[in-house]
Amino acid sequence: MAAPAFEPELTDADVRPGQHTWVHAIVRWLFITVSLTFLAALLLAPLATVFAMAFARGLIPYLSSFADPDTAAAVRLTLTTAAVVVPVNTLFGLAAAWAIAKFEFHGKSILITLIDLPLAISPVISGMVFVLLFGLHGWFGLWLQEHDISIVFALPGIMLATMFVTFPYVARELIPLMQQLGNDEEEAAITLGAGGWLTFFRVTLPKIRWGLAYGVILCNARAMGEFGAVSVVSGHIRGLTNTMPLDIEILYNQYDFVGAFAVASLLTLLAVLTLVVKTLVERTGYQRR
Amino acid sequence: MSFRQPSVLPGFGLTLGFTTFFLSAIVLLPLAALVAAAGSMHAKDLLHVVLSARAIGSYKLSFGASLLAASINLVFGFVIAWTLTRYEFPGRKLIDALIDMPFALPTAVSGIALTTVFAQNGWIGRYLEPLGIKVAYTWLGVTVALTLISMPFSVRALQPALLEVQRDLEDAAETLGATRLYAFRRIILPTVLPALLTGFTLSFARAVGEYGSVIFIAGNLPMKTEITPLLIVIHLEEFDYQGAAALGLVMLLMSFAVLLTINLLQAWGRRRLVRTGR
Numbered sequence: 001m002a003a004p005a006f007e008p009e010l011t012d013a014d015v016r017p018g019q020h021t022w023v024h025a026i027v028r029w030l031f032i033t034v035s036l037t038f039l040a041a042l043l044l045a046p047l048a049t050v051f052a053m054a055f056a057r058g059l060i061p062y063l064s065s066f067a068d069p070d071t072a073a074a075v076r077l078t079l080t081t082a083a084v085v086v087p088v089n090t091l092f093g094l095a096a097a098w099a100i101a102k103f104e105f106h107g108k109s110i111l112i113t114l115i116d117l118p119l120a121i122s123p124v125i126s127g128m129v130f131v132l133l134f135g136l137h138g139w140f141g142l143w144l145q146e147h148d149i150s151i152v153f154a155l156p157g158i159m160l161a162t163m164f165v166t167f168p169y170v171a172r173e174l175i176p177l178m179q180q181l182g183n184d185e186e187e188a189a190i191t192l193g194a195g196g197w198l199t200f201f202r203v204t205l206p207k208i209r210w211g212l213a214y215g216v217i218l219c220n221a222r223a224m225g226e227f228g229a230v231s232v233v234s235g236h237i238r239g240l241t242n243t244m245p246l247d248i249e250i251l252y253n254q255y256d257f258v259g260a261f262a263v264a265s266l267l268t269l270l271a272v273l274t275l276v277v278k279t280l281v282e283r284t285g286y287q288r289r
Numbered sequence: 290m291s292f293r294q295p296s297v298l299p300g301f302g303l304t305l306g307f308t309t310f311f312l313s314a315i316v317l318l319p320l321a322a323l324v325a326a327a328g329s330m331h332a333k334d335l336l337h338v339v340l341s342a343r344a345i346g347s348y349k350l351s352f353g354a355s356l357l358a359a360s361i362n363l364v365f366g367f368v369i370a371w372t373l374t375r376y377e378f379p380g381r382k383l384i385d386a387l388i389d390m391p392f393a394l395p396t397a398v399s400g401i402a403l404t405t406v407f408a409q410n411g412w413i414g415r416y417l418e419p420l421g422i423k424v425a426y427t428w429l430g431v432t433v434a435l436t437l438i439s440m441p442f443s444v445r446a447l448q449p450a451l452l453e454v455q456r457d458l459e460d461a462a463e464t465l466g467a468t469r470l471y472a473f474r475r476i477i478l479p480t481v482l483p484a485l486l487t488g489f490t491l492s493f494a495r496a497v498g499e500y501g502s503v504i505f506i507a508g509n510l511p512m513k514t515e516i517t518p519l520l521i522v523i524h525l526e527e528f529d530y531q532g533a534a535a536l537g538l539v540m541l542l543m544s545f546a547v548l549l550t551i552n553l554l555q556a557w558g559r560r561r562l563v564r565t566g567r
Contacts, residue, residue: 023469028376035372036384038365042437043390045412046402053405092311099304105293111308113548117316120544122498123396124518125537128525129319132326137530139322163315187297196299218393225395227501228518232525245397245501252401252505264398271393279386 050268053261065262073239074247074263080155081243082223085162089223090216093170097208098200101178102186112175118167123228127161130233153235158243161229166222173215174208181207214281221274225267323541326534338524338535346512347520348539354428354516355496358435359443362492363485366443373444374451388445391438396501403434404506426508431516434502439492446488450481483558487551494547498540 055062065071096115100108118126132138134151144151151157185207189199205212227245234241238250244263251260293301327335338344373385391399407414407424414424424430454477462472500518508514517540524533 027469031368031372032376032378034365035369038369039384039387041413042433042440043387045406046399046437047390047394049402049405049412050398092308095304095311096308098300099308102298103293103296103301103305105301105305111312113552114312114316115308116548117320120494120498120548121320122500122518122521122537122540122544124500124521125323125498125540128521128533128537129323131525132322132530132534133319135530137528139325160315164319167312167315183296183298190297190299199298200300221393221395225393225398227395227397228499231500232522245395248397248401249505257405260401264395264401267395267398271390271395271398274393275386275389278389279382 047268050261050264053257054265056261057258061258062262062265065256065259068259070238070242071247071251071259071263074242074244075266077155077158077242078224078244081159081162082220084159085166085223086216086220089163089166089219090170090212092167093172093174093215093219094212096171097174097178098204100175102183115168115171118164123165123226124232126164127229127232129164130157130160152233153237153241155241157233158230158241161233162223162226165226165229166219169219169222170212170215173211173218177208177211178204210281210284214278217274217277221270224270320541323534323537326531327538330531330535334531335535338532339539343511343515344517344520344536347515347517350428350431350514351497351517354431354435355439355493357432358439358496359489359492361432361436362440362443363489366440366447366488366492367481367485370444370447370451374448388441390441392441396438396499397505399437400434400502400505403437403502404430407433407506425506426514428514430506430508431503431514434506435496435499438499438502439495442491442495443488446484446491447481450484451477454480483554483561486554487558490547490551490554494544494551497543497547 066075096111100112131152133140134144134157135141136145136152138152151160185203186199189203190196194202224243225245226243227249230243231246231249234243234246236242236246236250238247242250244267248260248263248267251257251263330338369388373381373388404411404425406412407417407430409415409418409423409425411425417424422429424433458476459472462476463469467475498518500516500522503516504519507516507519509519517536521533521536521540524530524536
């Protein structure tokens with residue numbers, strides 16, 4: 001039983017006992033192999049499949065699937081939704097982080113738990129609550145119908161459900177970051193006579209910009225990719241209330257695999273971009289929780 | 290003022306006011322509607338929906354597959370976190386960044402991609418087929434999807450805990466004649482135990498509510514491969530809002546129980562750290 005060829009690095013492995021025995025080498029080899037196999041089967045194979053299926057018939061069918069008017073409408077709807085939801089949730093995240101990280105008050109931990117609540121809730125429930133509020137048999141259903149306002153099965157419902165689901169992301173990035181950075185510089189700015197807004201834009205914002213950037217882009221990725229909650233409130237009207245993830249479902253169920261995976265490839269690229277930004281942000285030295 | 294400690298910084302009223310207002314409007318009021326809708330049912334009707342054979346079948350699948358997925362992630366999450374924190378190998382940074390992929394990848398995309406990979410003619414499914422293992426459109430497929438989407442929670446909970454393990458204690462144990470297994474059991478495991486349990490609970494919580502990735506791979510047969518969130522959607526599509534709300538309430542209570550468990554586990558972990566003087 002020979003040890004596999006393995007060159008120990010001249011690092012702390014040499015000064016640690018029991019680090020170049022064959023048992024250690026085998027364990028190391030085993031751990032790395034198991035990890036890589038697990039991730040390859042569960043993560044890399046599906047990712048590669050998205051692109052393999054999207055380009056299964058070549059570049060032209062891939063590109064022409066975006067020319068489909070319903071798919072184009074889905075892309076537009078997703079962009080519109082994100083354009084409203086992400087800024088609103090960013091504003092909320094900044095306000096929540098300022099209140100929670102800069103001040104000590106009673107009930108703070110309850111407030112943090114409540115902000116995290118949407119993360120623990122099934123997306124189906126996140127969508128359903130808006131149907132219960134604004135649907136025909138919901139609390140405000142009759143009133144809305146009398147005034148000819150549609151929320152459920154229309155754009156406002158999709159936006160509300162998306163807002164609910166992506167609600168915590170910016171706040172969750174900013175709260176620990178701002179707590180870690182402390183209040184000293186802001187307090188100095190205020191005592192030297194700067195106003196609140198000036199302090200925020202000139203002192204706080206530059207300090208938190210990388211964390212904010214990651215929070216915003218993660219919120220954006222989740223907003224564009226949300227499926228369950230939006231599926232419940234959207235009504236699945238092709239060309240009108242179908243977002244990109246819902247369009248994927250419809251195309252897939254119609255056996256239009258090139259079309260489904262073409263749309264999926266766009267969302268996959270968005271996810272990759274999100275991870276690239278995250279890696280860049282972490283390189284600036286800021287450690288996430 | 291006793292509600293908050295004094296501070297020279299401005300904006301407390303504005304930001305806290307906006308936060309609580311927005312939180313109430315977007316999250317708390319809608320959730321209240323859910324509780325009210327379920328609460329307005331007669332107890333008998335409520336129990337009839339919640340305890341129907343189909344609902345119980347869906348709980349078994351949702352909770353069973355989620356427990357299995359969280360257990361798989363307990364083992365493989367530990368192996369991956371250990372590999373990423375202890376070993377240096379080419380591509381380690383890339384793998385580390387990829388762990389977060391299921392966070393960022395839309396669930397519909399993971400759903401159709403996993404189904405394609407594990408279908409009978411898929412890249413992996415074709416090798417499992419001769420062995421008599423069917424993954425797509427069975428409960429196994431549900432478990433695979435839930436394992437994928439909850440994997441990052443387990444790995445990310447464990448990584449910081451593994452970095453905290455004091456290597457000098459391990460070295461001391463080894464020089465004193467302890468075997469690797471003994472050192473693992475007595476030094477590493479106690480340090481990472483709270484993180485292991487937190488990762489398990491977070492994975493479970495994420496898996497129980499999952500909808501998007503599962504409905505593609507599950508086959509969605511009532512009593513067999515129908516998860517609870519799908520059953521809620523079916524009730525909604527039949528305009529049975531109360532039935533949907535009743536099932537939603539069951540899942541909501543489950544989420545609260547899990548959140549409570551996580552908080553207790555984290556408090557326990559912190560107390561242990563304080564007690565051991567770190």
